[in-house]
Amino acid sequence: MKKLFFFAAVVIAISSFTANVCYSQLPQLEKPFRVEAAGKVIDLPGSGHAAPFVFDFNGDGKKDIIIGEFSAPMSKKLQARYDAMNEEQKKAFVKPFGGKARIYINTGSDKSPVFGDYTYLQAGGTDAGVLPSCCIGFDPFFMDFDGDGIRDVTSGEYFGGFIHFYKGIKGKPFEFEAPVDIAQPDTILLSKRGMSKLMRTANFVDFDKDGDYDMVWGNVNGEVYYSQNKGNGKKYEFVNSVPVTIKGLPLYTDGKSDPLPVDWDNDGIVDLLVGTEAADIIFFKGIKKGNAEFEPGVSIWTNKVYDPGVKPKYLQVKKSMDELGENRPYPGYRVRLAVADWNNDKKMDLLVGNTFVIDENGKNSDISGNVYVFLRK
Ligand SMILES: [Ca+2]
Ligand SMILES: [Ca+2]
Numbered sequence: 169m170k171k172l173f174f175f176a177a178v179v180i181a182i183s184s185f186t187a188n189v190c191y192s193q194l195p196q197l198e199k200p201f202r203v204e205a206a207g208k209v210i211d212l213p214g215s216g217h218a219a220p221f222v223f224d225f226n227g228d229g230k231k232d233i234i235i236g237e238f239s240a241p242m243s244k245k246l247q248a249r250y251d252a253m254n255e256e257q258k259k260a261f262v263k264p265f266g267g268k269a270r271i272y273i274n275t276g277s278d279k280s281p282v283f284g285d286y287t288y289l290q291a292g293g294t295d296a297g298v299l300p301s302c303c304i305g306f307d308p309f310f311m312d313f314d315g316d317g318i319r320d321v322t323s324g325e326y327f328g329g330f331i332h333f334y335k336g337i338k339g340k341p342f343e344f345e346a347p348v349d350i351a352q353p354d355t356i357l358l359s360k361r362g363m364s365k366l367m368r369t370a371n372f373v374d375f376d377k378d379g380d381y382d383m384v385w386g387n388v389n390g391e392v393y394y395s396q397n398k399g400n401g402k403k404y405e406f407v408n409s410v411p412v413t414i415k416g417l418p419l420y421t422d423g424k425s426d427p428l429p430v431d432w433d434n435d436g437i438v439d440l441l442v443g444t445e446a447a448d449i450i451f452f453k454g455i456k457k458g459n460a461e462f463e464p465g466v467s468i469w470t471n472k473v474y475d476p477g478v479k480p481k482y483l484q485v486k487k488s489m490d491e492l493g494e495n496r497p498y499p500g501y502r503v504r505l506a507v508a509d510w511n512n513d514k515k516m517d518l519l520v521g522n523t524f525v526i527d528e529n530g531k532n533s534d535i536s537g538n539v540y541v542f543l544r545k
């Protein structure tokens with residue numbers, strides 16, 4: 169018995185030591201504030217699934233914010249509420265419509281952004297959209313994917329297993345071409361409906377430093393995959409996706425993963441920040457340039473170390489959420505991440521979009537979403 173206790177104490181000591189080592193490398197963050205527009209916090213009533221992306225959209229030298237959102241057909245309750253509105257209220261009401269992306273142009277300065285009203289991202293002559301289903305709306309990632317000097321945008325979708333590519337148009341910053349599906353050998357040759365292809369969320373970085381964008385993607389299962397681009401910067405050519413690994417074992421999170429490749433601890437090696445269904449944000453420290461093997465994941469909110477190779481059961485999402493407890497600095501679940509130097513102090517800050525329930529009402533609960541900014545200390 170005594171021996172067993174000793175063993176347990178050693179295990180606890182080792183795990184907390186490992187956790188502290190990782191945690192001390194984590195950037196410390198200020199208390200958050202929510203992004204506002206037209207003097208009010210940006211809310212996504214009836215849609216939620218705020219998916220932020222920050223960059224200079226219109227090329228005037230000031231950062232703008234693009235926020236993806238989700239929607240589904242209106243619930244009976246919401247429809248009844250809409251029907252009872254007067255004309256003015258109806259005009260102001262945001263109807264659910266499918267996954268779209270709001271563009272908020274910065275009318276303040278680059279250092280202190282101020283946003284007014286938004287317009288919807290346009291593609292193929294209409295609002296750019298993804299079909300709404302389950303748990304992902306428009307999930308934007310902007311970059312010049314095809315190397316023609318014009319930035320493009322991508323988004324995942326719940327069904328279909330593809331990442332959509334919307335090509336930017338020269339001289340028309342607010343318009344994009346109608347989407348095409350990004351061809352990948354594993355999406356073409358294998359079943360499109362396998363669980364691992366549901367709800368793909370893709371973010372990009374030149375992971376192997378060969379001059380083109382490689383893809384890191386998550387899914388409904390909470391897995392994270394790396395797809396190497398062997399193209400030439402003008403034309404992509406993805407090879408089969410491989411699971412991102414920790415000590416040789418696949419990386420798993422508590423479902424609906426949104427992996428963002430970024431050098432979060434500033435050591436010159438790309439790390440992963442992964443947002444989860446349980447509202448946690450997990451830091452996976454990169455070990456070596458271009459290698460899809462990472463250090464074990466640490467919660468940036470609680471210091472909890474996630475065991476590699478352990479596939480979580482869906483019900484453990486609630487457990488993970490409870491473990492976050494008071495340390496979770498926002499309500500809700502299913503967080504989507506972005507990074508940007510928001511206040512121009514040369515330190516990378518974190519943006520978190522969430523989905524939260526306004527009114528507990530079973531299946532027809534009203535939801536919304538906000539975008540939180542965490543400045544780095
Ligand atoms: Ca382009
Ligand atoms: Ca590359």
Ligand SMILES: [Ca+2]
Pocket residue numbers: 430431432433434435436437438439453454
């Ligand atoms: Ca790093």
Ligand SMILES: [Ca+2]
Pocket residue numbers: 508509510511512513514515516517543544
């Ligand atoms: Ca900053």
